[in-house]
Amino acid sequence: MSNIARDLVMLAAAIVSGAVFSAPATAQNEQFIPILSYRTGPYAVNGAPYANGVADYYNLVNERDGGINGVKLLVEECETSYATDKGVECYERLKSKGPTGAAFINPLSTGITFALTEKTAADKIPIITMGYGRADSKNGAVFAYNFPLLGTYWSAADIAIQHVARELGGIDKLKGRKISLLYHDSPYGKEPIPMLQVLAQKYGFEFTPIPVTHPGVEQKSQWLAIRQNRPDYVLVWGWGVMNSTAVKEAAAVAYPRDKMIGVWWSGAEPDVTPAGDQAIGYKSLMLQHGAGKFPVHADIEKYVYAKGKGSTEPGKVGEVLYNRGMVNAMLGVEAIRKAQEKFGQKPLTGEQVRWGLENLNLSDARIKELGFEGMLKSIRISCSDHEGTRDGRVQQWDGRSWKIISDWYTADESLIDPLVADVSGKYAADKKIQPRDCAKES
Amino acid sequence: MLYRETGQFKTAYAQDMAIFPIRQDRIGLGILLGIAFIGVPLLATFHIWPFGRDYLLWAILLPFLVLALAAIGTNILVGYCGQISLGSGAFMAIGAYSAYKLGTGVHIPLAWLGFAISIPPLPVLASILLGGLAAAGCGILFGIPSLRIKGLYLAVATLAAQFFFDWVFLRVPWFTNYAPSGSVNAPELNFFGAVVQTPVERYLLCLTFVTVIAFLAKNLVRGNLGRQWMAIRDMDIAAELIGIRPLYAKLTAFAVSSFIIGVAGALWAFVYLGSWEPLAFSIDRSLQLLFMVIIGGLGSIMGSFVGAAFILIVPIMLNLIPTELGVPLSTETITHLEFIIFGSLICYLLIKEPHGFARLISICKEKLRLWPFPY
Numbered sequence: 001m002s003n004i005a006r007d008l009v010m011l012a013a014a015i016v017s018g019a020v021f022s023a024p025a026t027a028q029n030e031q032f033i034p035i036l037s038y039r040t041g042p043y044a045v046n047g048a049p050y051a052n053g054v055a056d057y058y059n060l061v062n063e064r065d066g067g068i069n070g071v072k073l074l075v076e077e078c079e080t081s082y083a084t085d086k087g088v089e090c091y092e093r094l095k096s097k098g099p100t101g102a103a104f105i106n107p108l109s110t111g112i113t114f115a116l117t118e119k120t121a122a123d124k125i126p127i128i129t130m131g132y133g134r135a136d137s138k139n140g141a142v143f144a145y146n147f148p149l150l151g152t153y154w155s156a157a158d159i160a161i162q163h164v165a166r167e168l169g170g171i172d173k174l175k176g177r178k179i180s181l182l183y184h185d186s187p188y189g190k191e192p193i194p195m196l197q198v199l200a201q202k203y204g205f206e207f208t209p210i211p212v213t214h215p216g217v218e219q220k221s222q223w224l225a226i227r228q229n230r231p232d233y234v235l236v237w238g239w240g241v242m243n244s245t246a247v248k249e250a251a252a253v254a255y256p257r258d259k260m261i262g263v264w265w266s267g268a269e270p271d272v273t274p275a276g277d278q279a280i281g282y283k284s285l286m287l288q289h290g291a292g293k294f295p296v297h298a299d300i301e302k303y304v305y306a307k308g309k310g311s312t313e314p315g316k317v318g319e320v321l322y323n324r325g326m327v328n329a330m331l332g333v334e335a336i337r338k339a340q341e342k343f344g345q346k347p348l349t350g351e352q353v354r355w356g357l358e359n360l361n362l363s364d365a366r367i368k369e370l371g372f373e374g375m376l377k378s379i380r381i382s383c384s385d386h387e388g389t390r391d392g393r394v395q396q397w398d399g400r401s402w403k404i405i406s407d408w409y410t411a412d413e414s415l416i417d418p419l420v421a422d423v424s425g426k427y428a429a430d431k432k433i434q435p436r437d438c439a440k441e442s
Numbered sequence: 443m444l445y446r447e448t449g450q451f452k453t454a455y456a457q458d459m460a461i462f463p464i465r466q467d468r469i470g471l472g473i474l475l476g477i478a479f480i481g482v483p484l485l486a487t488f489h490i491w492p493f494g495r496d497y498l499l500w501a502i503l504l505p506f507l508v509l510a511l512a513a514i515g516t517n518i519l520v521g522y523c524g525q526i527s528l529g530s531g532a533f534m535a536i537g538a539y540s541a542y543k544l545g546t547g548v549h550i551p552l553a554w555l556g557f558a559i560s561i562p563p564l565p566v567l568a569s570i571l572l573g574g575l576a577a578a579g580c581g582i583l584f585g586i587p588s589l590r591i592k593g594l595y596l597a598v599a600t601l602a603a604q605f606f607f608d609w610v611f612l613r614v615p616w617f618t619n620y621a622p623s624g625s626v627n628a629p630e631l632n633f634f635g636a637v638v639q640t641p642v643e644r645y646l647l648c649l650t651f652v653t654v655i656a657f658l659a660k661n662l663v664r665g666n667l668g669r670q671w672m673a674i675r676d677m678d679i680a681a682e683l684i685g686i687r688p689l690y691a692k693l694t695a696f697a698v699s700s701f702i703i704g705v706a707g708a709l710w711a712f713v714y715l716g717s718w719e720p721l722a723f724s725i726d727r728s729l730q731l732l733f734m735v736i737i738g739g740l741g742s743i744m745g746s747f748v749g750a751a752f753i754l755i756v757p758i759m760l761n762l763i764p765t766e767l768g769v770p771l772s773t774e775t776i777t778h779l780e781f782i783i784f785g786s787l788i789c790y791l792l793i794k795e796p797h798g799f800a801r802l803i804s805i806c807k808e809k810l811r812l813w814p815f816p817y
Contacts (some may be wrong), residue, residue, distance in 0.1 A: 037773060039772070039773055039774035039777070040774060040777045040778065048774075076765070077772075077773045078773065079761070079773040079774070079776065079777045081777070084715075084718070084719070084721065084722060085505075085715075085722065088501070088715070089501045089758065092496065092497050092500045092501035093497055093501060093762075096495045096496070096497075110623070111625070111719055111721065114623065114625040114717050114719070115715060115716070115717050115718065117717065118627070118716050118717060119716070134623070185612060186624075186719060186721060187623035187624055187625040187719055190622060190623045190624045191622070191623050193622060194622040211612075211613075214721065423622065427627075430627060430629075431627070432630070
């Protein structure tokens with residue numbers, strides 16, 4: 001017992017001395033950026049490559065450019081395991097670190113996004129949810145601090161249906177067809193349902209949502225239902241092990257894989273490789289970019305991996321989710337750069353970065369300069385449109401790599417906007433938020 | 443010597459039967475409550491160390507208080523009445539969702555009868571307490587099997603409650619006011635005109651609930667009802683022979699326990715999370731509460747607090763230590779280390795003291811009372 005007591009005292013002493021010595025190490029000219037990631041748990045296969053892309057890009061900015069206009073990026077990662085309560089704890093832990101607090105937060109979980117939406121608005125820290133999060137937060141007048149950049153699930157639903165129509169040979173061919181949605185039973189998976197219901201009504205197809213319980217390894221009954229119902233297409237809104245399980249179960253009931261279309265979170269290498277040859281033909285949406293290497297990857301290899309500072313094996317650079325992490329980090333960095341134009345080249349607060357995000361305008365030329373040409377189209381955020389662009393393509397797995405099989409689709413705003421106005425209006429009324437007048441914002 | 447009771451004469455039965463008969467206990471509790479009610483809010487308001495940031499209040503103390511409350515509820519059922527329950531998470535969910543429905547207005551359209559039942563939104567305090575009552579009602583319902591089945595078999599029956607309510611709140615859109623994502627937002631925390639918003643206010647609100655309910659529970663378990671529960675726990679046949687009605691004793695335990703858990707669930711949703719989905723009350727939460735009670739000490743109100751602190755705070759500390767010390771470990775390694783160390787700690791504790799922290803503390807207290815010659 002006394003040995004343990006002694007150890008405990010030593011440990012306590014180590015903690016106290018560590019706290020004392022590590023405190024003054026923080027420099028003043030640093031911009032703090034938290035990374036909420038998950039490298040453990042059932043979603044780790046997808047969470048880890050994404051987090052690696054994010055971390056490597058911040059590292060690149062520090063190593064290649066010495067930060068943003070001389071302001072170094074200070075990054076700290078926190079493990080959420082994709083659990084909402086842990087995500088909230090991580091947010092509280094990291095939100096006020098660094099000289100000016102967190103520049104923005106990036107939860108990589110729709111559940112955590114819902115839990116943090118109110119808190120971030122109160123703390124004045126923008127929450128970037130690139131390609132996920134609440135679809136109604138496109139309306140920046142109500143959701144001043146939410147930025148669902150590049151695409152929401154309602155845009156994704158519309159793009160998926162547009163592609164189905166194209167494959168069937170025209171939008172009028174949708175009439176009478178059956179389309180099922182196999183979804184992760186969480187806010188993430190439920191988000192597209194209202195949009196798909198609107199689309200089903202408009203185009204006259206029969207829409208069936210089929211929920212899969214977290215974490216998604218048990219899908220036998222769902223696929224039995226699909227086998228009985230024989231839908232023309234199955235949209236997959238899965239994450240983590242649920243995706244590869246869906247592909248395997250589809251093969252088990254002989255549902256054609258090329259009639260399955262995953263959302264952009266169900267279309268990465270870890271989703272198809274575990275299913276082996278069974279995954280051949282499986283399709284998914286692309287959040288603009290896909291896999292592959294572009295000029296920016298050469299910089300990452302030169303400035304980060306050559307110095308031994310990379311966060312993964314060099315072979316994994318350029319995977320779908322790795323690239324998505326990079327794009328995500330790049331947009332955040334560019335928002336800080338934009339905000340620096342207005343507020344000065346120093347560490348900025350979340351409120352200032354929010355302005356940068358809302359006024360972010362990346363032209364094709366700027367994207368080329370950043371080395372992302374071919375991955376992204378130009379993006380322009382505004383007060384009334386926090387999504388920026390809503391373009392996507394479709395890719396197909398051929399057994400070894402993802403092949404792009406379609407042109408660009410643009411989600412139909414005339415269908416999405418009434419729904420956004422309706423749902424965000426309800427939120428504003430519930431929370432007594434006075435929507436900003438976007439005409440007056442600059 | 444701290445606990446020397448020399449000179450504390452009890453001259454009336456009331457003194458002998460007091461909730462805290464030893465003067466030192468009363469003083470200690472007074473100091474603790476003083477720190478909790480006055481010290482912590484003062485430090486937090488002026489941002490004095492360790493309350494420089496909201497972190498300690500928001501991410502540690504607030505969840506600790508609410509989960510300690512839920513652990514008290516679980517302890518009444520499992521620790522005092524001996525009915526193993528794996529449905530605590532479900533009762534938290536019932537508390538949360540009932541309070542949500544009552545707080546946002548209930549509307550039941552009865553089209554076939556030609557009218558609708560409409561209840562306007564209730565004040566927050568009423569909806570939290572009624573949420574607890576709703577949980578108590580469901581607790582009684584799911585407690586009925588306990589009259590026939592015991593021990594591990596009952597645990598399986600309560601597991602049914604867990605999965606049933608998980609399903610209900612996930613699938614029946616009425617409970618979430620038809621929210622498209624299934625995630626709901628708590629109404630404004632308005633208590634008689636005062637809006638609870640800042641972390642300090644939220645902390646004080648939870649603390650008040652926890653203090654009041656903990657005192658009530660402490661009083662209840664040493665009274666008639668509590669003794670009935672303990673008699674049932676220790677040997678139900680003997681209890682029945684001396685005239686205790688198992689039906690009444692078991693169902694009251696289920697009701698009281700579920701009420702407290704339900705209130706804790708409503709607080710967890712309204713005050714701590716603010717926005718939640720059914721996953722916040724999954725089977726993991728039930729197991730977490732059960733572990734809190736087992737580690738803290740079955741049949742001890744104080745044990746519930748210690749258990750909650752251990753289960754909630756130790757993993758967070760283990761996770762924080764490497765970063766605070768500046769040890770360059772990846773978050774992955776830290777998380778795995780956290781699991782390994784925390785797991786071994788639980789094993790070690792249960793081997794050394796199978797009756798939990800409460801037993802350790804009472805041994806310390808006994809030894810202090812016999813100081814300087816403890817045996």
